[in-house]
Amino acid sequence: MYSVERFSGVRAFVAVAECGSFNGAAELLGLTPSAISKAVSRLEGSLRVRLFQRTTRRLKLTADGDLFYRRSAQALAGLADAxxxxxxxxxxxxxxxxxxxxxxxxxxxxxxxxxxxxxxxxxxxxxxxxxxxxxxxxxxxxxxxxxxxxxxxxxxxxxxxxxQQHRVLCATPAYLDMHGRPASVADLANHECIAETRRGRPQPWPYVDEAGAAQLFAMKGRFRIGSAEVLADAARSSQGIAMLPRWFVASELRSGQLEPVLPQLFNTSxxxxxxxxxxxxxxxxxxxxxxxxxxxxxxxxxxxxx
CATH class of the missing domain: 3.40.190.10 (Periplasmic binding protein-like II)
Known part of the structure; x- marks a missing residue:
């Protein structure tokens, strides 16, 4: 069971973590910096962990402090919502x-x-x-x-x-006129395939082969982009072939500005x-x-x- 004193310490601790200083927390809660500091120290004593790394210039959460802050802030937010x-x-x-x-x-x-x-x-x-x-x-x-x-x-x-979000492999007719229209997955190795990246890693393209088995195509291209919007811009400017949400390029597909590539295979959702x-x-x-x-x-x- 949490005592009133410990609850006050949690409020003080969360305020310090969010304000980045005892003075800021004191102003936020209408208390003195000394009172805030004592409340946090008592909380650390009762928990038997250090919540902050204190230096003359900096106040930083410890690993334990970061974990406790996330849980405490969530709990206090729940109380506020209630x-x-x-x-x-x-x-x-x-x-x-x-x-x-x-x-x-x-x-x-x-x-x-x-x-x-x-x-x-x-x-x-x-x-x-x-x-x-x-x-x-x-x-x-x-x-x-x-x-x-x-x-x-x-x-x-x-x-x-x-x-579901359906996806389509596509490129401009101008790009395909210049480089040829792939007739098979193997043909993609000769094309500029624009990769979408997540956390810096290119994402392979999923497809279903002629036997109905799920496969992945790992492209090796010059362009690796971590934004679907920029990925679409690259495809629209005839830089190569990209996999995009169908809804996002639906108007270009209807108008012919973009053309599906191997739609019988690359039709994933x-x-x-x-x-x-x-x-x-x-x-x-x-x-x-x-x-x-x-x-x-x-x-x-x-x-x-x-």
Whole structure:
């Protein structure tokens, strides 16, 4: 059982970690720097760990301190949300909602929904982050996330499918007129294949061979790009062949500005899921987003029709 004194120490500790100084935390909480310092020292004593590395010029979280900060900040945020829900009614979305999204898909399809809900519910605060790679929802204090691709570790998480993201291998007719149209996967070795990178690593292209078996093509090209938007720009400027979300280049495919390459083989899709912590109680701020996403997209996701 946490005592009032230890709870106060946790509040002081979180404030110091977020402000970067005892003075800043003291101003934030309306206390003296001495009181903040003593509260943190008592907390360290009760936990029997050092939470900060202190020097004359710098205050830095230790590894234990970083872990404790993440958990403590999440717990305090939960308390703040509970207070907001009680103050504004149990069924009214209120408090801070932390959402993590894939960059391109999230900005195009999810962010407009979130901003619309923000206008509808003035007590709802939005904290939206964008990541190519998924983050740990629990460690980062994320309430809701959208993920594209196979789920790696969903223990403790609830997931609901939001359809598929279809992908297409494509290039401009000008590039293909100059370099030839590949008739087989082996022909791609003679082409400029533009690789998408994640954490600096080129991602191979998945395809299904003539026998129906799933395969991967590891391209070796001059261009390695960590942004789908820039990847599309490179393909549009006739730099080579790229794999892109079909919805993102649908207009160019319809107009003929881009042409599918080996569409009978490279016609893959990735699952899209909405994730949140698996709790018996789903707060209104999370529930309203899930309900709105599936009201708008649940039956016929528009990106699948493009």
């Amino acid at each position: 207070e907001a829900e009680l103050a504004h009614g149990k069924d009214v979305p209120a408090g801070t909602l932390r959402v993590d999204l894939p960059i391109l898909f999230g900005r195009t399809w999810i962010t407009p929904v979130l901003l619309s809900l923000g206008r509808r519910y003035p007590e709802l605060e939005l904290d939206i982050s964008f990541n190519l790679q998924g983050v740990d929802l629990f460690a980062e204090g994320i309430d809701l996330a959208v993920r594209i691709g196979a789920l790696q570790d969903s223990s403790g998480l609830a997931a609901r499918s939001l359809g 990735l699952p899209i899921n909405v994730l949140w912590a698996r709790n018996r109680y789903l707060s209104p701020k999370i529930r309203v987003v899930i309900d709105e996403l599936f009201r708008l997209y649940g039956t016929n996701p528009p990106w699948e029709a493009l």
